[in-house]
Amino acid sequence: MRIVAGLYGGRRLLAPKGDATRPTSDRVREALFSILGPLDGLRVLDLFAGSGALGLEALSRGAAHVTFVDDANAAVRAIEANLEALGVPRERVAVQRRDARAVVRAARAARHEYDLVLLDPPYRLAPELGRELSPALAELIAADGRIVCESDRRAPLGLELPLTDERRYGDTLIRIHEPE
Structure with missing residues (x-):
C-alpha cells in the first residue's frame, strides 16, 4: 500500500496487523481522488480511518488539515507511524482514538x-450506519462539501443524503454525497 500522488506520492504505508482493517486499494484511491479533483486547503474528517490511507492521500494532495478517527488501538498506532514516517507536520493533523x-x-x-x-x-x-449518521453528517459538511462512502457493493452504506456519484470497483462501492 502506498500514497498514489501528491507531496508524499509513492511513499509506502503501514497497515494495522490482523484482519480487522481492510485498507482501500491503491487502484480505488487513485480513482476516487481523480473524481474528487483538487483538495487544496480543505478540512477533512477521516472516519473509520484504519491505516489512514484515505486521509493521508488527501494531505498529500493539498488538504490543509485531516482529523483521523478510529477506535482500534492497532489502527491508531498505524496512523501515528505513517504520519511519523511521512514527516507530516503535527499542526496539519489530529488523531482520535x-x-x-x-x-x-x-x-x-x-x-x-x-x-x-x-x-x-x-x-x-x-x-446500520447510514440512517444513524445522515442527520449529523449533513450538519458537519461545509457549503460545497462532499461526503465519500466506501462499502461493499452487496451491503452499501446508505446515507440519506443527495447522491451525486456512484462507482463500483470489483466488490467495492464508492458513493459521493453532496448535502444541500
Whole structure:
C-alpha cells in the first residue's frame, strides 16, 4: 500500500496487523481522488480511518488539515507511524482514538465543519450506519462539501443524503454525497 500522488506520492504505508482493517486499494484511491479533483486547503474528517490511507492521500494532495478517527488501538498506532514516517507536520493533523459516531455527535454539537468527510467503516457495520449518521453528517459538511462512502457493493452504506456519484470497483462501492 502506498500514497498514489501528491507531496508524499509513492511513499509506502503501514497497515494495522490482523484482519480487522481492510485498507482501500491503491487502484480505488487513485480513482476516487481523480473524481474528487483538487483538495487544496480543505478540512477533512477521516472516519473509520484504519491505516489512514484515505486521509493521508488527501494531505498529500493539498488538504490543509485531516482529523483521523478510529477506535482500534492497532489502527491508531498505524496512523501515528505513517504520519511519523511521512514527516507530516503535527499542526496539519489530529488523531482520535474514539468511536466515529461519538466524534460525529461531538463535532455536530461543537458546530465543526469539514469540506470533505471520508467514511470507510467495517463492511459489516455499513448497513446500520447510514440512517444513524445522515442527520449529523449533513450538519458537519461545509457549503460545497462532499461526503465519500466506501462499502461493499452487496451491503452499501446508505446515507440519506443527495447522491451525486456512484462507482463500483470489483466488490467495492464508492458513493459521493453532496448535502444541500
